[in-house]
Amino acid sequence: MAEADGATERDQASGSCATCGKGLAKYRCPRCTTRSCSLECVKAHKQQSGCSGKRDRTAFLGRAQLDERSLLSDLRFLEEVQLADEVAKRAAPARPAMLLPRGLQTLLQQAKRRGVELHLLPMGMAARKTNTTRYNPKQGIMEWRLEWKFQSAPNFKPVNAR
Incomplete structure (x- = not known):
């Protein structure tokens, strides 16, 4: 050896x-x-x-090893960590379900009960204002509003049919 x-x-x-x-x-x-x-x-x-071929970005570097390249690499690493933190904060629920109107709370509960992960858009967004998805307690069903968008016909406006 x-x-x-x-x-x-x-x-x-x-x-x-x-x-x-x-x-x-x-x-x-x-x-x-x-x-x-x-x-x-x-x-x-x-x-x-069994080497990964990727530099260990968290490994200790002595003063003699520090150069412009390693400092830039460290800066990029810190920026990536910051970006991941921001993405995680955006993915978190905007506010607790208790602050939502009763109808939306019920909709979320019924979706969860059915195994559906339902995400709500923030208040004020146009798509949230036009959304008519709801839970019908009398019939015990969820009524969904679907919007189809076709790339081949971007100006197509569907007729509301029931």
Whole structure:
């Protein structure tokens, strides 16, 4: 095993491919810095070593290793975290169901009872104002309003039929 490790270190120091040992290494794995000469060798390296090929963005870097590239990478990472946080906040319910009118509370409860995940648009949106979906307690059924939009006929206006 020591010989294989020594050969790999020697190959990497000489600039040859650590996977096949034949070609001149053009690529370096961002995760483990293994040098490769081609896409086939990169894929073989990932398969043999189980390496993901992705740099560990949370790994510690000493002062000597900090450069403009690593700082930009850190900045992008922080921006992605911030974006994920904002998306999660937007996906959360805007307000508790108790603040909704009684009819909408009933609609949500009946949908949930039927295994339907119902999302309501925020107040003031045009689509919410025109929506007539409701629960009919006398008949025990949900009455849905569907709106079809055809890409091939964007100006098509359906006739309200009952």
